[in-house]
Amino acid sequence: MYILGISSYAHESTCSLIKDGEVRIVLEEERFNRKKHTMEYPRYAIEKCLAMEGITIEDVEEITFFWKPQREVTGNIKHVLKYFPASLNLLKGRPQGNELPFVKRVVSMQNVGQTIKRHFSLSQAPRVEFVEHHLAHAASAFFVSPFEDAAILTIDGRGESTSTMMAVGRGNKIKKIKEIKVPHSLGHLYAGLTDYLGFMPFFDEWKVMGMSAYGKDAYVKDFEDVVKIDESGEYRLNLKYFKFHTHGQSCWLSDAFMEKFGPKRVPNSDYDQRHFDIAFALQAMVERAGVALAKKVYDITGLPNLCMSGGVALNCLMNKRIIEQTSFENYFFQPIANDAGTTFGSALYYYHQVLDKPRQHPFKSVYLGNTFDNDEIERVLKDKKVQYKKSDHIAKETARHIADGKIVGWFQGRMEAGPRALGNRSITIDPRDAMMKERLNERVKRREFYRPFAPSVLEERVDDFFIRPKGNMSPYMILIADVREDKKEIIPAVTHADGTARFHTVNKDVNPRYWELISEFEKITGVPVLLNTSFNENEPIVCTPEQAVDCFLRTEFDVLAIGDYLVVKG
Ligand SMILES: [Fe+2]
Known part of the structure; x- marks a missing residue:
């Protein structure tokens, strides 16, 4: 049974596809329309979701939405009355940034079924199950957690x-x-x-x-x-x-x-x-x-x-x-804790809470996006007329470039869902030299000086470098660890001013290729840690090989490792 979960018109527009209670695909619209934090109806993400699974909209049995607009209307009326008359100013307030005016937003949400009908030229609008927002957040965490029973906080x-x-x-x-x-x-x-x-x-x-x-x-x-x-x-x-x-x-x-x-x-x-x-x-x-x-x-x-x-x-x-x-x-x-996660949260809520289906699929990874094979990647490299070579040992060769002080774009496998690049759409550099961080900022990321860069570390070696909070691993870069005192000088580029790091523990089974890259880097340097940041330049994280190559050519990366191909700037 397929359920499509959608978020739109408020925060990160996203769509998720679940099949028999398993989260199969999560795609954020911003990766496709290239507008950061887009609130637009996730047209491209929905189309891609269906195409990846090889199904049509008719194969989807239920559509869920991450918000209950009518509940918001009721809540807002109560709010205005509670803070009356000062609250009358709210009626004059203008929306900020790309936010929609309140009435337009609520109407758009309520009519999302009609929008889907128009999008796919359906004869009638599909039924949409509107799920309370915080219940969708709660469902996105609990139903995929490894726990039979749990307290939930959203x-x-x-x-x-x-x-x-x-x-x-x-x-x-x-x-x-x-x-x-x-x-x-x-x-x-x-x-x-x-x-x-x-x-x-x-x-x-x-x-x-x-x-x-x-x-x-x-x-x-x-x-x-x-x-x-x-x-x-x-x-x-x-x-x-x-x-x-x-x-x-x-x-x-x-x-x-x-x-x-x-x-x-x-x-x-x-x-x-x-x-x-x-x-x-x-x-x-x-x-x-x-x-x-x-x-x-x-x-x-x-x-x-x-x-x-x-x-x-x-x-x-x-x-x-x-x-x-x-x-x-x-x-x-739950690593996709922003509103992108409420898309599969609302779908899981419907599946378990409403349909009373059993839970069988704990969360395995955030690698829930699209992927490209070597043939597709090579076509793009040829189209873009860049010099490239195929490598039989992409992890080993790339690790050598990183150890030589190069800035490397690493584009592999399925794209990550959520705000963190976790080794499939990442930029990686050597964490041993603090100046590398400055170089990365000057040449690609252009971040403020006080913003830290995060380390990816082999799970087996994490305790040699970091003090994990109560022994927790951090496979989604959502926890902070203290860097061991004697290691701060070894990995200064990923040690923040307060001596901490937003660490990412890399498991060999979950992401074998990224694990291998760090492992090869360790063989050269003795350090099982890489600086990992998202593959982008003031834009949504790159999604396709075209975007990766364009970002590589536009900025001052040294090396692009994409699939089994290496592109080195001369
Ligand atoms: Fe939210």
Whole structure:
């Protein structure tokens, strides 16, 4: 039985295909239409999904959607009444960035069946099952987790009107325990401060997290008044510091916030220590709130297993604290924790919760995207008129280039779903030289100096270099480890200012070719670690060989290892 899960018109437009409860394909529309964080109907992703599986839309028995628009309408009416009359300003608010106006968005969501009908010229619109957003997040984690029973915690900006949900999963059912509603939202808190620090909310939270490592404890005490965490483990935003709940997302913070913490940073202007200290305080409060919530759901459920999802669950520093400071024994941080994951989450919710089907397919990897064979790749190389050669030992030859200080694009196998490149659409360099990081930034990535680069490490050797939080592996680069004191000088390019690293443990069975690349690098250098960053240049991660070659030619990479082919710049 095929179920197609779709997200659109809000955050990462994505489509997933599940077959008999197994997540087969997850494709983000941005990889195809090349618009970062696109909210458009995922036309190309849906078409590719069906083509990859060799089926048509008629073979899909059910379509699920990651949001319940009617629930949002009800929630918004309550919200406007609660904050009346200041909330009348919301009616004047203009959408930000590529966001749709509220009415247009809700109508588009509600009519997604009609859009599918037009897209495929169907005689009638297919039935669409609208799934509550946080239940879709919860389902995306629990139903693919290795646990029979688990506590579930989902945290994001908002889904309909919910920002945080606690639930319990038992067998093939999820039961909601508690919800926190907007405006009390850790995701919106982070978005508001991202805007305050001169970045794009919902896009650039990574930058703020990176900045926090350069901050000092100057404002944490003051932030305790901004985010109130009560003894029961719940949090509330002190609304005197906020304005978005009455004036919309073009106006996140109030005058009271500016008076207390100073003016907003002008985008692209210089930084001063205050900006880093505010990022530090924000991060500290999000970690505290996350730990408090996790402790609370532990106390309620008494279960040893925790599943987490939602955009805020991509905050790997918070995840580290949760592991360190809660009594759970086992953790599953679903790696496609942003809204892309709610596509298979909504589909799995329907399959298990509604149809009562048993669970059989735990999550194996994020390699759920499209793939290209050597013939397809060679055709592209010929079309692009680049000099290339076929290698019988692509991992070995590429490792030699990396050890020689080259910047290497590594394009292999099925594309990763979710925000992280995990060795199939990656750029890799030698982590032993801190200057390599500067070179990578100057020539390809152009990142701010405070943003860390992450290491991929052979699973067998991880403990020689990193202190894993409570012994957890990090196959999806969603956890933080402390770098061992005696190894910081050996891998400076991937050791952040605070001595940590967002580590990626590479398993031989899950990604044999990438494992082999690191292993060959270790044979040359004695270091079983590579710096790994996504294969792109201020654009969505590359998806096709054409995009990979174009990115390679446009930027200043040295080597492209694509399938079994090597392209070396002269
Ligand atoms: Fe979400």
